[in-house]
Amino acid sequence: MVRLEPDELRPAEELELFIAGLGGEGAVVSFVGLARPADAAGGPVTGLFLDAYPGMTEKSLAAIAADAAARFPISEVHIVHRCGEVAPGAPIVFAAAAARHRRAAFEAADYLMDRLKTDAAFWKREQRLDGAAWIEPSDADRADRARWNKKCPE
Numbered sequence: 001m002v003r004l005e006p007d008e009l010r011p012a013e014e015l016e017l018f019i020a021g022l023g024g025e026g027a028v029v030s031f032v033g034l035a036r037p038a039d040a041a042g043g044p045v046t047g048l049f050l051d052a053y054p055g056m057t058e059k060s061l062a063a064i065a066a067d068a069a070a071r072f073p074i075s076e077v078h079i080v081h082r083c084g085e086v087a088p089g090a091p092i093v094f095a096a097a098a099a100r101h102r103r104a105a106f107e108a109a110d111y112l113m114d115r116l117k118t119d120a121a122f123w124k125r126e127q128r129l130d131g132a133a134w135i136e137p138s139d140a141d142r143a144d145r146a147r148w149n150k151k152c153p154e
Contacts, residue, residue, distance in 0.1 A: 002061040002079045004052055009082050009091040018078040018096050025075055029105040030096035031113055037088035039126055040138065045088055047127040052083040060121040064112060072108040074099040079112065081120065111148055118145040 001018075011032040019028060035048045065077040076098040086092050093116060097108035118137045125134050137145075 001077070002058060002065050003081075004058060004061070004083045005080050006082075006084045009080060009094060011091050011094045014078065014080050014094045015096065018076070018098070022076060022098050025098040025105075026100050027102040027105040028096060028098045029102070029109040030078075030094065031109050032091050033093040033095075033113070035086045035088050035090050035092045039128060039133070040135075044129055045126045046129065047088065048086045048092070049125045049127070049132075050081075050083045050086060050092070051123040051125070053121060057083070057121045060119065061116075064115040064119060067115065068097065068108045068112050071111065072097070072099070073101075073104045074108045077108070077112065079116070081116065081122075083122070114141075114144045114148060117141045 011030070015028075015030050018030070022028070035045075037045055039045050061079050061081060065079055068074065068077055074097045078094070078096040080094045082090075082092045093113075095109055095112040095116065097105045097112065099105040099108065118141050123134065125132050
């Protein structure tokens with residue numbers, strides 16, 4: 001399941017919903033990302049705007065979820081990502097993976113977040129004290145993403 005959320009994201013409710021739909025998996029790993037109150041230079045951020053293109057953004061989220069399901073022995077994936085105005089400190093993303101065993105769930109959740117940071121179709125604008133600035137994935141985000149390009153052991 002993937003969803004764009006224009007309103008408040010409630011991670012505890014998302015986790016409860018995810019677990020309620022499972023059928024006997026032994027592991028669930030979830031991640032909640034929060035909007036940062038500071039920019040990359042440490043200056044205050046008063047808000048974040050995530051622009052999404054209807055249809056395209058959901059398709060990118062679904063592709064990331066499908067890739068995780070194909071890559072890891074997991075049974076379910078759940079991604080909810082905010083769009084629109086997000087206040088500093090507010091939840092911005094919820095990602096979860098369920099599997100028979102914990103390792104696959106951990107790896108899939110890690111993979112989901114690396115892909116969401118770099119490949120999800122969003123345009124992000126920080127509102128700072130000196131004005132607004134569009135932001136891109138960082139070099140560290142790209143490096144995290146690149147580690148998944150290595151061939152998996154057979």
